[in-house]
Amino acid sequence: MQNLKREIYLKRIIPYIGKNLIKVIVGQRRTGKSYLLRQIIELIKKQHPERQIIYINKEDFAFDSIRTYSDLIEYVEKTKTHKEVSLFVDEIQDINQFERALRHFLLTEEFDIYCTGSNSTILSSDIATLLSGRTIEIEVYSLCYPEFLMFHKLKDNHESFEKYLVYGGMPNLIHLPFEDEVVFNYLSNLFNTIVVRDVIERHQIRNVTLLRNLCEFIADNLGSLVSGKRVSDYLKSQMISMSPAMVIEYLSYLCEAFFVFKVKRSDLQGKKILEVNEKYYFNDIGLRNSLVGYKAMDIGKLLENTVFHHLKVAGYQITIGEDRTKEIDFVARKNNEIIYVQVCYKLDSETTVNREFGNLLKINNNYPKFVVSMDLSSKATYQGISHMHVRDFCKSIIG
Numbered sequence: 001m002q003n004l005k006r007e008i009y010l011k012r013i014i015p016y017i018g019k020n021l022i023k024v025i026v027g028q029r030r031t032g033k034s035y036l037l038r039q040i041i042e043l044i045k046k047q048h049p050e051r052q053i054i055y056i057n058k059e060d061f062a063f064d065s066i067r068t069y070s071d072l073i074e075y076v077e078k079t080k081t082h083k084e085v086s087l088f089v090d091e092i093q094d095i096n097q098f099e100r101a102l103r104h105f106l107l108t109e110e111f112d113i114y115c116t117g118s119n120s121t122i123l124s125s126d127i128a129t130l131l132s133g134r135t136i137e138i139e140v141y142s143l144c145y146p147e148f149l150m151f152h153k154l155k156d157n158h159e160s161f162e163k164y165l166v167y168g169g170m171p172n173l174i175h176l177p178f179e180d181e182v183v184f185n186y187l188s189n190l191f192n193t194i195v196v197r198d199v200i201e202r203h204q205i206r207n208v209t210l211l212r213n214l215c216e217f218i219a220d221n222l223g224s225l226v227s228g229k230r231v232s233d234y235l236k237s238q239m240i241s242m243s244p245a246m247v248i249e250y251l252s253y254l255c256e257a258f259f260v261f262k263v264k265r266s267d268l269q270g271k272k273i274l275e276v277n278e279k280y281y282f283n284d285i286g287l288r289n290s291l292v293g294y295k296a297m298d299i300g301k302l303l304e305n306t307v308f309h310h311l312k313v314a315g316y317q318i319t320i321g322e323d324r325t326k327e328i329d330f331v332a333r334k335n336n337e338i339i340y341v342q343v344c345y346k347l348d349s350e351t352t353v354n355r356e357f358g359n360l361l362k363i364n365n366n367y368p369k370f371v372v373s374m375d376l377s378s379k380a381t382y383q384g385i386s387h388m389h390v391r392d393f394c395k396s397i398i399g
Contacts, residue, residue, distance in 0.1 A: 004150060004151055004174075005039060006032060006035070006036055006039070006140075006147065008144075008147075008313065009025075009036055009138060009140055010036070010039060010040070010043070012138050013025075013036075013040060013138060014043075016136050017040070017043070017044065017047070017048075017112065018048065018112050019112070020106065020109055020111070020112075020134070021113075021134050021135065021136050022102055022106070022113045022114075022115065022131060022134060022135045022136070023113065023114045023115070023135075023136050023138065024115055024116075024117065024122065024123060024135055024136065024137045024138070025037070025114065025115070025116045025117075025137075025138050025139075025140055026116065026117050026118070026119075026120060026122060026123075026137060026138070026139050026140070026258070027116075027118070027139055027140035027141060027258050027283075028118065028141075028142070028194060028257065028258035028259060028283045028284070029118045029190075029193060029194050029197070029198065029257075030170055030171070030172060030190055030193075030194075031140050031141060031142050031170070031171065031258075031283070031284075032140060032142075032143075032171045033090070033116040033118075033140050034057065034059075034090050034116065035171065036140060037055075037088050037090060037114060037116060040088075040114060041053055041055065041086070041088065044086050044112075048084075048086070050082070050084065051082065051084045051085065051086050051112070052080065052081060052082035052084070052085045052086070053085075053086050053088070054076060054079050054080065054085055054086070054087050054088065055088045055090075056072070056075070056087075056088065056089045056090065057090040057091070058089070058090060058091040058092065058094040058095065059090065059091055063075075066095060067095065067096060068095065068096045068097060069095065069096065069097040069098055069099070069100040069101040069104075070101075071095070072089070072095055072098065072101040073101050073104055073105075076101075076105070083110060084110055084112070085110055085111050085112070086111075086112040086113075086114070087105065087111050087112065087113050087114070088114045088115070089113075089114070089115040089116075090115070090116050091116060091117065091118060092115040092116065092117055092122070093117045093118065093119050093122050098115075099127045099130050099131060100130075102115070102131060103130060103131055106131070106134060118197075118198050118257065118258070119198060119202070119256050119257060119258075120255065120256045120257075120258060121256055123135060123137055139258075139312075141169075141283060141309065141312055141313050142168060142169040142170050142171070142283055142284040142286075142309070143169030143170070143171060144169065144309065144310055144313040144394065145161065145164055145169075145306070145310065145391065145394040145395065146394070146395050147169065148160075148163075148164050148169045151171065151174050152173075152174060156391060156395070161390075161391050163178055164285075164306070165285060165294075165299075165302050165303075165306065166180075166286070166289060166294045167183050167187075167286045167289075168187070168284040168285045168286020168287060168288075168289065169284060169285075169286065169309075170187065170190065170284055170286060170287070172186070173186070173286070183286070184289070184290045187286050187287050187289075187290035188290045190287065190290075191215075191287055191290055191291065194257055194259055194287075195208075195211060195212070195215070195257075195259070196208075198256070198257035198259075199211065199253045199254060199256075199257055199259075202253075203253050205250075205253075210240065210242055210250075211250060212291075213235060213238070213240055214231065214235075214242070214247065214250050214251070214254075215254070215259075215291055216291050216292055217231055217234060217235070218251075218254075218260060218280045218282075219282070219288045219291040219292040220292055221280075222280070222281065222282070222288065222298070222301040222302075222304070222305055223279055223281065223300075223301050223304045223305065223329075224279065225277040225278070225279060226251075226277065226278060226279065226280055227244070227276065227277050228243075228244030228245065228247040228248040228251075229244045231244070231247045232244045232246075232247050235247075251280070258283050259282070259283060259287070260280045260281065260282055260283065261280065261281050261282075261283065261308075261312070262278045262279075262280055263278060263279045263280070263281060263308070263318055263319060263320055264278050264319055264320070265277065265278065265319060265320045265321075265322045266319035266320070266321060266322070266331060267321075267322065267323060268321045268322065268323050268326075268328065268331070268363060273319070274322065279320055281304075281305045281308045281309070282305055282309075283309070284309075285302055285305050285306060285309070288305065299345050299374075300343075300344065300345045303343055303344075303345060303372070303373075303374065303390055304329060304343045306390065306394065307329075307330065307341060307343045307372055307390065307393065307394070308330065310393065310394045310397075311330060311332045311341070314334070314397050315334055316332035316333060316334045316339075317332070317333045317334065318330050318331070318332050318333075319331050319333075321340065321363075325362075326358075326359040326362060327359065328340050328341070328342060328359055328360065328363070329341055329342050329343050330343075337367065338365075338367040339367060339368045339369070339370065339397075340360055340363060340367065340368070340369040340370070341369075341370045341371075341372060341393075342356045342357075342359065342360060342370070342371045342372070343372050343373070343390075344356050344371070344372075344373050345373065345374055346373060346374055346375055347371070347373055347375055347387075353382075356371045356373075357371055357382050357383065357385055360385050361383060361385065368386065369384075369385045369386065370385070370386045370387075370388055370393065371385060371386070371387045371388075372388050372389075372390050372393045373387070373389070373390065374389065374390055375387075375389065376389065
């Protein structure tokens, strides 16, 4: 796998190599953060052979003795033999008060620091304050569709895209055959690892079944508006007791572990975030399918999640656009620019065409607008709105 470069993320990190900043790479477990670290190490070895590389992987038992910030400082100082050092710490959140060690290393110009974490609170406001804003955070996701094609050496066609919709983009699938039993057994075990290590153990949750039921509800209601009360009422109908407050709390834990993403609603002018009801999308569609199975009737939901994932990888901040008369699936913002995206399976009726294009036509600005679908033959534009096949959209606007 080492020759399969994740160029999207390398391009984002390269400008900061050698700078006295902490490069923090975050994301769900097994999305390739360690793999990316190894690629950065190889790059530094070629470009800066005079630098010493110190690599610590907290998932490796060899580093089990490094449990506190003082242990980390002691290990690095003992290992350091060169004036200039590139320090890599994998899963740094497993080291107690790690931020104090990072602050210590920042006091000199000798350290070029990289670390990874599987929890979004790794750079909480308190830690960011302690580190005086000298951090750069880069989020890594499961493989986007172009990466999936590259990793698995596939051609861009309907069959390849269907494999992506079914199995998702976890990088380690490269070592497995595309067989339902094999892949979903791996993904089910990966789900257990993520939930146990980053949710249950971290937050000392006792009712594992309750958490799984919540995950299955979100998987079944992919792209639907969700509230704590709605989930609580549904679970109550299944003879499962979970208060709305507990639902919201557990969902926040899943978001912290990058397992799902919460997408808030905003008015279409982008001036106000609406605080009631959100939608949830999965980091990896294969993990979603491992929970509730892949069903052809869910194709619209899966396409919506796939487009959302693509926009996240491309670096957009995403909300659901809404006013009293219409909803836009995704309002995506980056660098003071906005794009509007509607997603559907097929534009197979006049009603569908009017809904998908009509909502966009009512937006009175000149920002790019897209309708994304699985229609094989389509006009390039419709009254100035771009109409793209989902595969083409998922190969575009990555930057």
